[in-house]
Amino acid sequence: PEADTRGRLLDAAEKLFAANGIGATSLRAVTAEAKANLASIHYHFGSKDALLFEVFARRIKPVNARRLTLLGAVERDTPGDLSAIVRAFVSPALELLSRPEMGGRNVTVLIGRLYTEPMQIRLEILTMFEEVATRFTAAISASLPHLDPVELFWRFHFMVGSMAFPMVAGDIVEARARQIGEVSDVDKNIDRLVRFISGGLAAPATEDDAVSKEDQGED
CATH class of the missing domain: 1.10.10.60 (Homeodomain-like)
Known part of the structure:
Protein backbone atom coordinates (compact mmCIF):
# COMPACT_ATOMS: atom_id res chain seq x y z
CA PRO A 1 0.00 0.00 0.00
CA SER A 47 12.19 16.39 -3.65
CA LYS A 48 14.83 15.68 -1.03
CA ASP A 49 14.08 18.95 0.76
CA ALA A 50 10.39 18.05 0.94
CA LEU A 51 11.31 14.60 2.27
CA LEU A 52 13.47 16.20 4.97
CA PHE A 53 10.62 18.53 5.93
CA GLU A 54 8.23 15.60 6.32
CA VAL A 55 10.77 13.62 8.36
CA PHE A 56 10.82 16.48 10.86
CA ALA A 57 7.09 17.21 10.64
CA ARG A 58 5.93 13.75 11.68
CA ARG A 59 8.06 13.93 14.84
CA ILE A 60 7.82 17.61 15.74
CA LYS A 61 4.10 18.18 15.19
CA PRO A 62 3.02 15.66 17.87
CA VAL A 63 5.54 17.15 20.32
CA ASN A 64 4.21 20.65 19.70
CA ALA A 65 0.61 19.48 19.96
CA ARG A 66 1.44 17.94 23.34
CA ARG A 67 3.13 21.17 24.45
CA LEU A 68 0.05 23.22 23.60
CA THR A 69 -2.26 20.75 25.34
CA LEU A 70 -0.15 20.92 28.51
CA LEU A 71 0.06 24.71 28.33
CA GLY A 72 -3.70 24.91 27.94
CA ALA A 73 -4.11 22.85 31.11
CA VAL A 74 -1.71 25.15 32.99
CA GLU A 75 -3.53 28.26 31.83
CA ARG A 76 -6.83 26.73 32.90
CA ASP A 77 -5.81 25.21 36.24
CA THR A 78 -2.76 27.13 37.53
CA PRO A 79 -2.39 30.31 35.44
CA GLY A 80 0.93 32.08 35.91
CA ASP A 81 2.70 29.00 37.33
CA LEU A 82 6.11 29.51 35.73
CA SER A 83 7.52 26.07 36.56
CA ALA A 84 4.44 24.41 35.09
CA ILE A 85 4.75 26.52 31.93
CA VAL A 86 8.41 25.54 31.54
CA ARG A 87 7.61 21.87 32.18
CA ALA A 88 4.91 21.98 29.51
CA PHE A 89 7.54 23.24 27.07
CA VAL A 90 10.50 20.97 27.83
CA SER A 91 9.00 17.65 28.88
CA PRO A 92 7.41 16.58 25.56
CA ALA A 93 10.73 17.20 23.78
CA LEU A 94 12.98 15.47 26.31
CA GLU A 95 10.64 12.50 26.53
CA LEU A 96 11.58 11.77 22.90
CA LEU A 97 14.91 10.49 24.21
CA SER A 98 13.24 7.47 25.80
CA ARG A 99 10.66 6.84 23.06
CA PRO A 100 12.20 5.11 20.03
CA GLU A 101 8.74 4.70 18.49
CA MET A 102 8.68 8.51 18.21
CA GLY A 103 12.12 8.67 16.62
CA GLY A 104 14.15 8.75 19.83
CA ARG A 105 17.82 9.55 19.36
CA ASN A 106 17.49 9.78 15.59
CA VAL A 107 15.34 12.88 15.95
CA THR A 108 17.66 14.60 18.39
CA VAL A 109 20.67 13.87 16.16
CA LEU A 110 18.75 15.26 13.19
CA ILE A 111 17.98 18.47 15.07
CA GLY A 112 21.70 18.96 15.52
CA ARG A 113 22.39 18.21 11.86
CA LEU A 114 19.77 20.70 10.76
CA TYR A 115 22.07 23.61 11.63
CA THR A 116 24.42 22.64 8.80
CA GLU A 117 21.61 22.87 6.23
CA PRO A 118 20.94 25.91 4.02
CA MET A 119 19.11 28.77 5.71
CA GLN A 120 15.95 28.36 3.59
CA ILE A 121 15.44 24.76 4.71
CA ARG A 122 16.00 25.70 8.35
CA LEU A 123 13.51 28.55 8.11
CA GLU A 124 10.87 26.27 6.60
CA ILE A 125 11.27 23.75 9.41
CA LEU A 126 11.30 26.49 12.05
CA THR A 127 7.84 27.57 10.91
CA MET A 128 6.58 24.44 12.69
CA PHE A 129 7.45 26.12 15.99
CA GLU A 130 5.79 29.51 15.41
CA GLU A 131 2.56 28.83 17.30
CA VAL A 132 4.42 27.21 20.19
CA ALA A 133 6.86 30.13 20.43
CA THR A 134 4.05 32.68 20.38
CA ARG A 135 1.89 30.90 22.95
CA PHE A 136 4.70 30.15 25.39
CA THR A 137 6.24 33.61 25.10
CA ALA A 138 2.85 35.11 25.97
CA ALA A 139 2.41 32.75 28.93
CA ILE A 140 5.89 33.51 30.29
CA SER A 141 5.32 37.24 29.81
CA ALA A 142 2.08 37.08 31.80
CA SER A 143 3.91 35.24 34.58
CA LEU A 144 6.90 37.62 34.56
CA PRO A 145 5.64 41.15 33.88
CA HIS A 146 8.99 42.67 34.92
CA LEU A 147 10.54 41.48 31.63
CA ASP A 148 10.29 43.72 28.59
CA PRO A 149 9.88 42.18 25.11
CA VAL A 150 13.60 42.27 24.30
CA GLU A 151 14.62 40.58 27.54
CA LEU A 152 11.82 38.05 27.10
CA PHE A 153 12.96 37.30 23.54
CA TRP A 154 16.46 36.42 24.68
CA ARG A 155 15.39 34.43 27.71
CA PHE A 156 12.98 32.38 25.62
CA HIS A 157 15.79 31.47 23.24
CA PHE A 158 18.15 30.70 26.13
CA MET A 159 15.45 28.32 27.39
CA VAL A 160 15.35 26.61 24.01
CA GLY A 161 19.14 26.30 24.00
CA SER A 162 19.25 24.87 27.51
CA MET A 163 16.74 22.23 26.46
CA ALA A 164 18.31 21.47 23.08
CA PHE A 165 21.94 20.92 24.13
CA PRO A 166 21.42 17.78 26.26
CA MET A 167 19.24 16.43 23.45
CA VAL A 168 21.54 16.96 20.48
CA ALA A 169 24.72 16.20 22.47
CA GLY A 170 23.11 13.45 24.52
CA ASP A 171 25.84 10.85 23.94
CA ILE A 172 28.56 13.24 25.11
CA VAL A 173 26.58 14.40 28.14
CA GLU A 174 25.75 10.83 29.16
CA ALA A 175 29.38 9.73 28.77
CA ARG A 176 30.52 12.56 31.04
CA ALA A 177 27.74 11.76 33.51
CA ARG A 178 28.99 8.18 33.76
CA GLN A 179 32.42 9.52 34.74
CA ILE A 180 30.88 10.85 37.94
CA GLY A 181 28.83 7.72 38.53
CA GLU A 182 25.57 9.18 37.26
CA VAL A 183 23.10 7.19 35.17
CA SER A 184 21.01 9.50 33.02
CA ASP A 185 17.34 9.55 33.99
CA VAL A 186 15.01 11.48 31.68
CA ASP A 187 12.39 12.29 34.32
CA LYS A 188 14.98 13.47 36.82
CA ASN A 189 16.70 15.57 34.18
CA ILE A 190 13.39 17.16 33.23
CA ASP A 191 12.98 18.17 36.89
CA ARG A 192 16.52 19.61 36.94
CA LEU A 193 15.97 21.49 33.72
CA VAL A 194 12.65 22.96 34.85
CA ARG A 195 14.28 24.30 38.03
CA PHE A 196 17.25 25.69 36.12
CA ILE A 197 15.23 27.40 33.39
CA SER A 198 12.59 28.73 35.77
CA GLY A 199 15.28 30.35 37.90
CA GLY A 200 16.87 31.99 34.87
CA LEU A 201 13.60 33.24 33.46
CA ALA A 202 12.52 34.73 36.78
CA ALA A 203 15.83 36.51 37.47
CA PRO A 204 15.79 40.33 37.68
CA ALA A 205 15.80 42.09 34.34
CA THR A 206 19.19 42.82 32.82
CA GLU A 207 20.39 46.21 34.06
CA ASP A 208 20.23 48.04 30.73
CA ASP A 209 16.69 46.83 30.15
CA ALA A 210 15.66 47.77 33.68
CA VAL A 211 17.07 51.28 33.20
CA SER A 212 15.32 51.52 29.83
CA LYS A 213 11.97 50.63 31.39
CA GLU A 214 12.50 53.23 34.13
CA ASP A 215 13.28 55.83 31.47
CA GLN A 216 10.13 54.93 29.59
CA GLY A 217 8.14 55.36 32.78
CA GLU A 218 9.59 58.83 33.33
CA ASP A 219 8.60 60.07 29.87
Whole structure:
Protein backbone atom coordinates (compact mmCIF):
# COMPACT_ATOMS: atom_id res chain seq x y z
CA PRO A 1 0.00 0.00 0.00
CA GLU A 2 1.11 3.56 -0.72
CA ALA A 3 0.82 4.55 2.95
CA ASP A 4 3.21 1.75 3.90
CA THR A 5 5.68 2.85 1.22
CA ARG A 6 5.52 6.43 2.45
CA GLY A 7 6.12 5.32 6.04
CA ARG A 8 9.06 3.12 5.04
CA LEU A 9 10.62 6.01 3.12
CA LEU A 10 10.26 8.30 6.14
CA ASP A 11 11.74 5.67 8.46
CA ALA A 12 14.64 5.05 6.10
CA ALA A 13 15.34 8.75 5.58
CA GLU A 14 15.21 9.45 9.31
CA LYS A 15 17.65 6.62 10.03
CA LEU A 16 20.12 7.49 7.26
CA PHE A 17 19.97 11.26 7.70
CA ALA A 18 20.79 10.78 11.39
CA ALA A 19 23.52 8.19 10.84
CA ASN A 20 25.30 9.65 7.83
CA GLY A 21 24.24 13.27 7.59
CA ILE A 22 21.62 14.87 5.38
CA GLY A 23 23.96 15.99 2.62
CA ALA A 24 25.77 12.65 2.52
CA THR A 25 22.58 10.62 2.11
CA SER A 26 21.36 10.12 -1.44
CA LEU A 27 17.77 9.49 -2.41
CA ARG A 28 18.95 6.22 -3.93
CA ALA A 29 20.28 5.15 -0.54
CA VAL A 30 16.94 6.02 1.07
CA THR A 31 14.96 3.98 -1.45
CA ALA A 32 17.34 1.04 -1.08
CA GLU A 33 16.92 1.11 2.71
CA ALA A 34 13.13 1.38 2.32
CA LYS A 35 13.01 -1.35 -0.35
CA ALA A 36 11.23 1.05 -2.68
CA ASN A 37 11.96 2.49 -6.12
CA LEU A 38 13.32 5.95 -6.82
CA ALA A 39 10.09 7.10 -8.42
CA SER A 40 8.30 6.57 -5.10
CA ILE A 41 10.30 9.41 -3.50
CA HIS A 42 9.15 11.82 -6.19
CA TYR A 43 5.58 10.53 -6.02
CA HIS A 44 5.24 10.91 -2.24
CA PHE A 45 7.48 13.92 -1.57
CA GLY A 46 8.65 15.55 -4.78
CA SER A 47 12.19 16.39 -3.65
CA LYS A 48 14.83 15.68 -1.03
CA ASP A 49 14.08 18.95 0.76
CA ALA A 50 10.39 18.05 0.94
CA LEU A 51 11.31 14.60 2.27
CA LEU A 52 13.47 16.20 4.97
CA PHE A 53 10.62 18.53 5.93
CA GLU A 54 8.23 15.60 6.32
CA VAL A 55 10.77 13.62 8.36
CA PHE A 56 10.82 16.48 10.86
CA ALA A 57 7.09 17.21 10.64
CA ARG A 58 5.93 13.75 11.68
CA ARG A 59 8.06 13.93 14.84
CA ILE A 60 7.82 17.61 15.74
CA LYS A 61 4.10 18.18 15.19
CA PRO A 62 3.02 15.66 17.87
CA VAL A 63 5.54 17.15 20.32
CA ASN A 64 4.21 20.65 19.70
CA ALA A 65 0.61 19.48 19.96
CA ARG A 66 1.44 17.94 23.34
CA ARG A 67 3.13 21.17 24.45
CA LEU A 68 0.05 23.22 23.60
CA THR A 69 -2.26 20.75 25.34
CA LEU A 70 -0.15 20.92 28.51
CA LEU A 71 0.06 24.71 28.33
CA GLY A 72 -3.70 24.91 27.94
CA ALA A 73 -4.11 22.85 31.11
CA VAL A 74 -1.71 25.15 32.99
CA GLU A 75 -3.53 28.26 31.83
CA ARG A 76 -6.83 26.73 32.90
CA ASP A 77 -5.81 25.21 36.24
CA THR A 78 -2.76 27.13 37.53
CA PRO A 79 -2.39 30.31 35.44
CA GLY A 80 0.93 32.08 35.91
CA ASP A 81 2.70 29.00 37.33
CA LEU A 82 6.11 29.51 35.73
CA SER A 83 7.52 26.07 36.56
CA ALA A 84 4.44 24.41 35.09
CA ILE A 85 4.75 26.52 31.93
CA VAL A 86 8.41 25.54 31.54
CA ARG A 87 7.61 21.87 32.18
CA ALA A 88 4.91 21.98 29.51
CA PHE A 89 7.54 23.24 27.07
CA VAL A 90 10.50 20.97 27.83
CA SER A 91 9.00 17.65 28.88
CA PRO A 92 7.41 16.58 25.56
CA ALA A 93 10.73 17.20 23.78
CA LEU A 94 12.98 15.47 26.31
CA GLU A 95 10.64 12.50 26.53
CA LEU A 96 11.58 11.77 22.90
CA LEU A 97 14.91 10.49 24.21
CA SER A 98 13.24 7.47 25.80
CA ARG A 99 10.66 6.84 23.06
CA PRO A 100 12.20 5.11 20.03
CA GLU A 101 8.74 4.70 18.49
CA MET A 102 8.68 8.51 18.21
CA GLY A 103 12.12 8.67 16.62
CA GLY A 104 14.15 8.75 19.83
CA ARG A 105 17.82 9.55 19.36
CA ASN A 106 17.49 9.78 15.59
CA VAL A 107 15.34 12.88 15.95
CA THR A 108 17.66 14.60 18.39
CA VAL A 109 20.67 13.87 16.16
CA LEU A 110 18.75 15.26 13.19
CA ILE A 111 17.98 18.47 15.07
CA GLY A 112 21.70 18.96 15.52
CA ARG A 113 22.39 18.21 11.86
CA LEU A 114 19.77 20.70 10.76
CA TYR A 115 22.07 23.61 11.63
CA THR A 116 24.42 22.64 8.80
CA GLU A 117 21.61 22.87 6.23
CA PRO A 118 20.94 25.91 4.02
CA MET A 119 19.11 28.77 5.71
CA GLN A 120 15.95 28.36 3.59
CA ILE A 121 15.44 24.76 4.71
CA ARG A 122 16.00 25.70 8.35
CA LEU A 123 13.51 28.55 8.11
CA GLU A 124 10.87 26.27 6.60
CA ILE A 125 11.27 23.75 9.41
CA LEU A 126 11.30 26.49 12.05
CA THR A 127 7.84 27.57 10.91
CA MET A 128 6.58 24.44 12.69
CA PHE A 129 7.45 26.12 15.99
CA GLU A 130 5.79 29.51 15.41
CA GLU A 131 2.56 28.83 17.30
CA VAL A 132 4.42 27.21 20.19
CA ALA A 133 6.86 30.13 20.43
CA THR A 134 4.05 32.68 20.38
CA ARG A 135 1.89 30.90 22.95
CA PHE A 136 4.70 30.15 25.39
CA THR A 137 6.24 33.61 25.10
CA ALA A 138 2.85 35.11 25.97
CA ALA A 139 2.41 32.75 28.93
CA ILE A 140 5.89 33.51 30.29
CA SER A 141 5.32 37.24 29.81
CA ALA A 142 2.08 37.08 31.80
CA SER A 143 3.91 35.24 34.58
CA LEU A 144 6.90 37.62 34.56
CA PRO A 145 5.64 41.15 33.88
CA HIS A 146 8.99 42.67 34.92
CA LEU A 147 10.54 41.48 31.63
CA ASP A 148 10.29 43.72 28.59
CA PRO A 149 9.88 42.18 25.11
CA VAL A 150 13.60 42.27 24.30
CA GLU A 151 14.62 40.58 27.54
CA LEU A 152 11.82 38.05 27.10
CA PHE A 153 12.96 37.30 23.54
CA TRP A 154 16.46 36.42 24.68
CA ARG A 155 15.39 34.43 27.71
CA PHE A 156 12.98 32.38 25.62
CA HIS A 157 15.79 31.47 23.24
CA PHE A 158 18.15 30.70 26.13
CA MET A 159 15.45 28.32 27.39
CA VAL A 160 15.35 26.61 24.01
CA GLY A 161 19.14 26.30 24.00
CA SER A 162 19.25 24.87 27.51
CA MET A 163 16.74 22.23 26.46
CA ALA A 164 18.31 21.47 23.08
CA PHE A 165 21.94 20.92 24.13
CA PRO A 166 21.42 17.78 26.26
CA MET A 167 19.24 16.43 23.45
CA VAL A 168 21.54 16.96 20.48
CA ALA A 169 24.72 16.20 22.47
CA GLY A 170 23.11 13.45 24.52
CA ASP A 171 25.84 10.85 23.94
CA ILE A 172 28.56 13.24 25.11
CA VAL A 173 26.58 14.40 28.14
CA GLU A 174 25.75 10.83 29.16
CA ALA A 175 29.38 9.73 28.77
CA ARG A 176 30.52 12.56 31.04
CA ALA A 177 27.74 11.76 33.51
CA ARG A 178 28.99 8.18 33.76
CA GLN A 179 32.42 9.52 34.74
CA ILE A 180 30.88 10.85 37.94
CA GLY A 181 28.83 7.72 38.53
CA GLU A 182 25.57 9.18 37.26
CA VAL A 183 23.10 7.19 35.17
CA SER A 184 21.01 9.50 33.02
CA ASP A 185 17.34 9.55 33.99
CA VAL A 186 15.01 11.48 31.68
CA ASP A 187 12.39 12.29 34.32
CA LYS A 188 14.98 13.47 36.82
CA ASN A 189 16.70 15.57 34.18
CA ILE A 190 13.39 17.16 33.23
CA ASP A 191 12.98 18.17 36.89
CA ARG A 192 16.52 19.61 36.94
CA LEU A 193 15.97 21.49 33.72
CA VAL A 194 12.65 22.96 34.85
CA ARG A 195 14.28 24.30 38.03
CA PHE A 196 17.25 25.69 36.12
CA ILE A 197 15.23 27.40 33.39
CA SER A 198 12.59 28.73 35.77
CA GLY A 199 15.28 30.35 37.90
CA GLY A 200 16.87 31.99 34.87
CA LEU A 201 13.60 33.24 33.46
CA ALA A 202 12.52 34.73 36.78
CA ALA A 203 15.83 36.51 37.47
CA PRO A 204 15.79 40.33 37.68
CA ALA A 205 15.80 42.09 34.34
CA THR A 206 19.19 42.82 32.82
CA GLU A 207 20.39 46.21 34.06
CA ASP A 208 20.23 48.04 30.73
CA ASP A 209 16.69 46.83 30.15
CA ALA A 210 15.66 47.77 33.68
CA VAL A 211 17.07 51.28 33.20
CA SER A 212 15.32 51.52 29.83
CA LYS A 213 11.97 50.63 31.39
CA GLU A 214 12.50 53.23 34.13
CA ASP A 215 13.28 55.83 31.47
CA GLN A 216 10.13 54.93 29.59
CA GLY A 217 8.14 55.36 32.78
CA GLU A 218 9.59 58.83 33.33
CA ASP A 219 8.60 60.07 29.87
